[in-house]
Amino acid sequence: MTDQKLEQIVGSLLRTGVAAAAAVVFAGGVWYVATGAAGIADYHRFRPETRGLHSMFTLPGPQVVILLGLLLLIITPIARVGFALVAFALERDWAYVAITLAVLGVLLYSIGVG
Secondary structure, eight states: OOHHHHHHHHHHHHHHHHHHHHHHHHHHHHHHHHTTTTOOOOOSSOOOOOOOGGGGGGSOHHHHHHHHHHHHHHHHHHHHHHHHHHHHHHTTOHHHHHHHHHHHHHHHHHHHHO
16 A cells, blocks of 8 residues: 555545534534524523533433534544554554554543543
């Protein structure tokens, strides 16, 4: 696989991931506005809401779709790093495999801790 071919595949992967995420978030946003789920905002009192992935499916449908789109947007660069890892391994470029593994580890750790 040539470097130019690799760059074309990675570019297509990123474009497709971002376009898919935008479409999913847009669809969820349209659904959210169409159902009137926003209601009237109460800005007199601050009520923080801490939610993680485990509570995602307790939300109303439109919010779940929007969050899935955002997760897809987050996963896109991780998929790019994973693809680069496979490409470097196929080329047997072990220095870049090690560097890419470190980058992938940092990405996964930051998402897991956050």
